[in-house]
Amino acid sequence: MRKLLSVIVMAVGLPVCALAGQLVPVGDIPVPADNPQTPEKIELGKKLFFDRRLSGDGTTNCGTCHDPEQGLGDGLEISLNYPTTRNWRNSPTLIGVAFQKQLFHDGRAASLEEQALFPMMSAFEMNQNLDYLEEEIRSVPEYVAEFTAVFGDGDVTRQRIAMAIAAFERTLVSRNSPLDRFLQGDEQALTPEARQGYAVFTGKGGCATCHYGANLADDRFHALQVRENPEHLKDPRIAATRRFVAKVSGFADYRNLAEDPGRYLVTKDRKDWKAFRTPTLREVAATAPYMHNGVYATLDEVIDFFNAGGGAGNGELKPLQLTEAEKRQLRVFLEEGLAGEPIDFSYPKIP
Ligand code: HEC
Ligand code: HEC
CATH class of the missing domain: 1.10.760.10 (Cytochrome c-like domain)
Structure with missing residues (x-):
């Protein structure tokens, strides 16, 4: 009970209590009750985060676009991409990402566990097939041993991969500024x-x-x-990415879309344009x-x-x-x- 209570207390840590407009020092990070932090899980998540197996062509890991040497972004206006494609948005820093309740510039993911699978599947980011990835990770004995130590058995699932990566991401906190x-x-x-x-x-x-x-x-x-990035008008590969994201988001007129609709893609509410x-x-x-x-x-x-x-x-x-x-x-x-x-x-x- 005491353990459960402390998890709940952590889950409603400082940012939730913070009053609008008020700055508060960084304290405990919020941790979901069904994915507690353990040192072994964090270490496994860190390995996966930097493992190029997560991309379809084996060239890219999460750290390619969230590079510790680049403030955990990639230092570019518009982020890196899968070969022959182009990304359409800036890679956000992962610093303090544990505190964000809605992820991505448009908030389309609700947890780090949910978010982590998107870049792996994205045609213009890592372009990996998750069924294949599970088998690829499962074929590495060191990983199977670590999954067993962290999750109780050696089953490698996409959910567990995402849980371990999320646990690592929660450690990326700027402290004592x-x-x-x-x-x-x-x-x-x-x-x-x-x-x-x-x-x-x-x-x-x-x-x-x-x-x-x-x-x-x-x-x-x-x-x-904020003004448009001229690259959006110049590069047909960015147009392809923009239309693709709009199409899979259910935006009817996706072929005529010439700008980034932001949060509108998620809510379809004019006020979020x-x-x-x-x-x-x-x-x-x-x-x-x-x-x-x-x-x-x-x-x-x-x-x-x-x-x-x-x-x-x-x-x-x-x-x-x-x-x-x-x-x-x-x-x-x-x-x-x-x-x-x-x-x-x-x-x-x-x-
Ligand atoms: C090819 C570049 C690229 C790769 C590889 C990549 N990301 Fe990202 N990441 C981005 C971009 C660009 C965004 C913003 C996308 C958006 O808002 O639509 C983003 C957003 C995020 C966010 C949301 C941050 C926030 O503040 O809302 C998280 C978390 C994240 N990425 C984690 C990961 C993880 C974990 C991996 C590896 C599985 C990964 N990324 C791989 C480019 C990349
Ligand atoms: C009405 C809400 C609001 C106010 C007030 C506001 N900001 Fe922001 N700020 C935002 C939003 C939203 C963005 C992101 C815009 C985007 O991505 O297009 C942003 C982006 C930024 C960024 C860029 C961060 C990054 O990583 O891209 C900085 C720096 C910043 N704001 C500083 C300030 C400063 C300094 C002030 C006061 C002079 C301020 N903001 C006032 C909402 C606000």
Whole structure:
């Protein structure tokens, strides 16, 4: 009972309790009761995450597009892809992904366990057949021994593969940043300039209306009218990917679709047209380029976007009239304040 209780307490950790607009330090991560974290499971998940067997042509692992050297994204405007195809969105960082309740830029997956199978199956990402993958992993004796140790028997299923990967992903947390220490009462943890930036972030800039809680994200979707990435118009392979995703999402006029409809693809509700999920800002200095389509290369460009009141015609943001000094303070806060202790990325030995 006590164990069960502690799982429940972890599952409703800080971000759920956080009041809108309020920043809180990173605490316990939420863990689903039916996939508890164990060191062996995390280690198995890490191996699978970096195993190229997960892709159809054996060239790509999850770390190709979520690279620890690139802030757990891939550093490109539009993410990498399966050979001969092109991706259509920016690869988001996996930092703090344990806190996200809806995954992907449009929120179409509800858990890390559910999400992990999508890239493996995606025609333009890993293009793997899951029936084949199960047999491929099952043919490796070291893996069978590890599945037995973690799950009680050596059966290799796609669900277990996803559970182990999800357990590993939950460890990708930015901890003990200057902001965390500041929020815990250490005034000096933020430099004077970063402290002024914190004041802009939570005050005149209005950033904390959407970027709040431990993960600095509200788990909601906003149509800020970020400009299109010109690559979308130039590259017919991106058009093919866009139409393909729209088609499998049940978008009737998918062949005439010329832009990314965002959350609309999931809800089919006009108010969600081109709405995208608020991303985490943890480690944001390391996760350029920015936005769902990577159109902004630097934090200065993002700050200018918000200062101008967002993209043309959006109904959510107002011009901020920040001074040059305030813009600089905001950038210093984002860069210095949200950079935590380095996460330990000892690469596993793949069996
Ligand atoms: C070819 C590049 C590529 C590969 C390989 C890849 N991803 Fe991704 N990943 C992306 C892109 C692009 C998105 C955003 C897609 C979207 O929002 O529609 C994404 C989104 C995600 C998200 C959602 C993050 C969030 O903040 O919502 C998770 C979690 C994730 N990937 C995990 C994985 C795992 C696990 C693997 C391996 C099984 C993997 N990815 C392989 C490119 C890739
Ligand atoms: C109305 C809600 C809202 C407000 C207010 C807001 N943001 Fe955002 N922010 C978002 C959304 C949604 C995105 C993602 C847009 C996209 O992907 O197209 C975003 C993206 C970002 C990004 C890019 C992160 C990445 O990894 O791509 C940064 C940096 C950022 N915001 C900082 C700020 C700052 C600084 C402020 C205040 C000046 C601010 N935001 C105010 C909702 C908001």
